[in-house]
Amino acid sequence: MLKLGGVTPRLYSQVLRLAASCNIHTTLSTFSELKAEENEEFRTLELRSKKFVRQPARVMKSHNVVPPRYKRQKVDQDWGNVWPAARTFHPASVPLPVRQGYPASGQVTPDKWGNAELMKIPNFLHLTPPVIKRQCEALKKFCTPWPSGIETAAEQEKYFPVMVSKSTYLHSSPTLRDQKARIVTLRVSLKSLDLDDHGRDKLLRLVKNRHDPTTDCLTIVADRCPLSQQNYDYCFYLLTVLYNESMKTEPWEHEKEVADRERYIWEGSPSQAALQAIIDSNEDSTPEEVIEEYKKVVIDLHNEGEDEPTLSRYRDSVMKLVGLA
Amino acid sequence: MARLLSRNIFQSFSDFGGCSALVRNVAVGREARWWSNEASPAVKVTAPRTSLNQPGLQTEEQLGLWYTLEQDIAKQLFGLGGIPKQFATQCKTFAETCLMIRKPALTTIDYIKKTNLALPPNKFILYGREGVGKSLSLVHITHFLSQDNWLLVHIPWAPRWRRGFKEITASATVPGRYDHPLDAVIWLQHFKSQNSQLLKTLQLETSEEYKWSRREVTEAGAPLIDIVELGISRARFASDCIMAVTTELKKHATHQRCKIAVVADGINTFFCLTSRYRLEDLTYLNPENFTIFQAFMQLFNNNWRNGVVVASVDSLANDGARRESYLPRYLLRQKGWETLDPFIPILVSNYNELEMQSIVDYYVDRNWLQNPGASSDTGRRELAGLSSCNPYTLMNICNSL
Numbered sequence: 007m008l009k010l011g012g013v014t015p016r017l018y019s020q021v022l023r024l025a026a027s028c029n030i031h032t033t034l035s036t037f038s039e040l041k042a043e044e045n046e047e048f049r050t051l052e053l054r055s056k057k058f059v060r061q062p063a064r065v066m067k068s069h070n071v072v073p074p075r076y077k078r079q080k081v082d083q084d085w086g087n088v089w090p091a092a093r094t095f096h097p098a099s100v101p102l103p104v105r106q107g108y109p110a111s112g113q114v115t116p117d118k119w120g121n122a123e124l125m126k127i128p129n130f131l132h133l134t135p136p137v138i139k140r141q142c143e144a145l146k147k148f149c150t151p152w153p154s155g156i157e158t159a160a161e162q163e164k165y166f167p168v169m170v171s172k173s174t175y176l177h178s179s180p181t182l183r184d185q186k187a188r189i190v191t192l193r194v195s196l197k198s199l200d201l202d203d204h205g206r207d208k209l210l211r212l213v214k215n216r217h218d219p220t221t222d223c224l225t226i227v228a229d230r231c232p233l234s235q236q237n238y239d240y241c242f243y244l245l246t247v248l249y250n251e252s253m254k255t256e257p258w259e260h261e262k263e264v265a266d267r268e269r270y271i272w273e274g275s276p277s278q279a280a281l282q283a284i285i286d287s288n289e290d291s292t293p294e295e296v297i298e299e300y301k302k303v304v305i306d307l308h309n310e311g312e313d314e315p316t317l318s319r320y321r322d323s324v325m326k327l328v329g330l331a
Numbered sequence: 332m333a334r335l336l337s338r339n340i341f342q343s344f345s346d347f348g349g350c351s352a353l354v355r356n357v358a359v360g361r362e363a364r365w366w367s368n369e370a371s372p373a374v375k376v377t378a379p380r381t382s383l384n385q386p387g388l389q390t391e392e393q394l395g396l397w398y399t400l401e402q403d404i405a406k407q408l409f410g411l412g413g414i415p416k417q418f419a420t421q422c423k424t425f426a427e428t429c430l431m432i433r434k435p436a437l438t439t440i441d442y443i444k445k446t447n448l449a450l451p452p453n454k455f456i457l458y459g460r461e462g463v464g465k466s467l468s469l470v471h472i473t474h475f476l477s478q479d480n481w482l483l484v485h486i487p488w489a490p491r492w493r494r495g496f497k498e499i500t501a502s503a504t505v506p507g508r509y510d511h512p513l514d515a516v517i518w519l520q521h522f523k524s525q526n527s528q529l530l531k532t533l534q535l536e537t538s539e540e541y542k543w544s545r546r547e548v549t550e551a552g553a554p555l556i557d558i559v560e561l562g563i564s565r566a567r568f569a570s571d572c573i574m575a576v577t578t579e580l581k582k583h584a585t586h587q588r589c590k591i592a593v594v595a596d597g598i599n600t601f602f603c604l605t606s607r608y609r610l611e612d613l614t615y616l617n618p619e620n621f622t623i624f625q626a627f628m629q630l631f632n633n634n635w636r637n638g639v640v641v642a643s644v645d646s647l648a649n650d651g652a653r654r655e656s657y658l659p660r661y662l663l664r665q666k667g668w669e670t671l672d673p674f675i676p677i678l679v680s681n682y683n684e685l686e687m688q689s690i691v692d693y694y695v696d697r698n699w700l701q702n703p704g705a706s707s708d709t710g711r712r713e714l715a716g717l718s719s720c721n722p723y724t725l726m727n728i729c730n731s732l
């Protein structure tokens with residue numbers, strides 16, 4: 007049997023199948039022999055392998071793609087109907103050419119198509135101002151009118167100085183609850199508490215960084231109890247205790263030293279003694295206003311902090327004092 | 332004068348490469364040729380000098396000009412300290428000691444002239460950032476004070492006694508006090524060299540007897556210079572001699588026999604809490620226990636007359652933990668404030684435009700900046716930008732050019 011090249015495996019299997027189905031015992035023969043057997047022609051001898059017959063390219067089925075939704079949206083559409091609830095970002099529905107993310111080198115910022123970063127972050131497309139307005143309008147019928155007499159912020163502060171806030175959470179998971187709902191925050195302005203100097207100083211030392219000097223507000227956060235009601239009671243308990251302790255004066259408080267003072271006090275300070283020495287050695291009497299100015303300037307230098315303005319005021323005052331100005 | 336080395340500036344300057352008008356010689360050569368074609372032939376840049384070498388006669392019209400401190404006066408006044416080391420080497424290179432006349436020094440001199448000596452001593456405290464010119468302003472003021480016949484009690488750089496002392500021994504006379512034998516000798520020599528002429532004319536005498544040892548006694552009524560010379564010859568007693576000298580000078584000044592000027596560079600070091608000296612129990616000694624510190628601190632009080640205190644507060648004079656700000660109240664701490672209040676703080680700031688012009692002209696005149704691009708407008712702006720008009724930084728930059 008001549009063994010020639012050109013017999014492809016496919017052909018081989020076809021032959022065998024054919025042979026098997028026909029129940030004919032065949033020895034392996036070449037393609038030409040097979041053809042000859044079929045057609046009963048003179049067998050052609052093919053010395054060279056047949057050229058590779060190029061199969062036609064696989065034609066991809068073109069699907070009818072629907073254009074993205076935003077192309078069909080009208081300009082004056084009601085956006086609240088397009089995006090009624092919180093939803094992961096969907097680029098085809100949003101008519102905005104949004105870009106998000108750090109660009110690869112030499113590239114522009116990635117666009118919205120398949121942008122994982124845009125999809126990960128929360129978007130507020132369901133809460134555009136017109137939608138919010140609509141929701142507020144819908145809620146209005148369930149509201150009672152705002153009580154009279156507390157329209158302005160000053161009146162609110164006067165009648166309701168304490169502000170308590172807490173958050174509630176609702177989950178649609180196997181548990182409805184959220185642990186964070188137990189946190190209660192109490193906020194009160196120190197102006198509403200009638201504290202004298204000593205009381206205020208003592209309270210500030212007790213609360214430390216819970217007091218905000220810019221707004222003069224004390225903020226107490228309680229989360230140590232499991233229920234928010236318990237935390238609420240605890241907040242008010244703390245406020246009561248703080249106030250009462252600040253009003254009291256303990257017997258050991260008289261041991262407060264110069265280094266413990268929260269602000270500079272002129273009376274009894276070495277600066278006062280030095281000033282006195284200068285006044286005494288001055289043959290012409292030092293004017294009252296120069297002394298008062300010096301006192302004020304030294305107090306400011308310490309209480310307000312040292313910087314160029316306070317320092318230059320100090321300089322001018324000392325020059326007047328020693329007669330150089 | 333600040334001691335910090337701004338290595339970063341060196342680094343950035345050497346990285347400048349071709350864009351600098353000063354570094355690339357080739358580029359500058361081309362530019363120089365272009366300038367000489369375009370502009371008028373190069374004008375020789377000279378330092379703006381003044382012949383008024385007496386600080387007492389200098390006025391605001393001489394601001395920004397350079398005056399010469401004669402070699403012999405410089406040696407007499409600052410031979411043993413006072414002029415910052417780097418500036419001293421620069422002066423040696425230039426073969427002259429010239430100082431720029433700047434506002435803070437002139438203001439202080441003006442105030443000193445107008446001081447009411449019947450009041451407790453006026454305290455002028457120079458403050459400013461590092462490298463801004465406080466020490467050199469003090470040099471200028473010290474020159475004025477010595478010309479104006481003030482007896483100088485000059486402390487060149489106080490932190491050297493707290494941090495870089497040569498030797499510390501326990502005091503033989505007072506338990507709990509500590510002496511600086513060698514440093515005290517150097518200071519007494521410095522005091523003698525500065526005030527020798529004045530001490531001869533004033534003929535100050537001791538008011539009480541000082542017994543140094545079984546054999547060495549200084550009687551009451553002896554000339555003050557004797558104590559100084561004893562201290563110089565006997566290092567063991569030098570610190571106590573300083574104590575005696577300062578006490579005597581205070582009494583003399585109060586009785587109007589002389590006027591005393593205390594000049595201290597880095598006065599805030601007197602009020603630091605630790606020194607570098609370790610005791611037997613391994614704690615660091617508080618510098619208030621140093622004899623010489625106590626000696627000079629009594630001159631910072633208010634209980635004497637006929638004197639003036641001119642000092643500088645420097646953040647580098649403090650220990651490393653207390654260097655955040657350059658403002659005097661912060662650097663002096665509670666104790667320093669209580670001692671020195673009321674004082675007159677005088678700000679020393681970076682060079683302004685006039686002074687920048689002046690310093691670059693001076694360097695070009697002294698052939699320190701030899702690159703023709705240095706005196707050009709671009710070069711000047713580049714120097715101003717690199718140093719941000721800080722005198723010390725500018726000096727360091729120009730050193731490498």
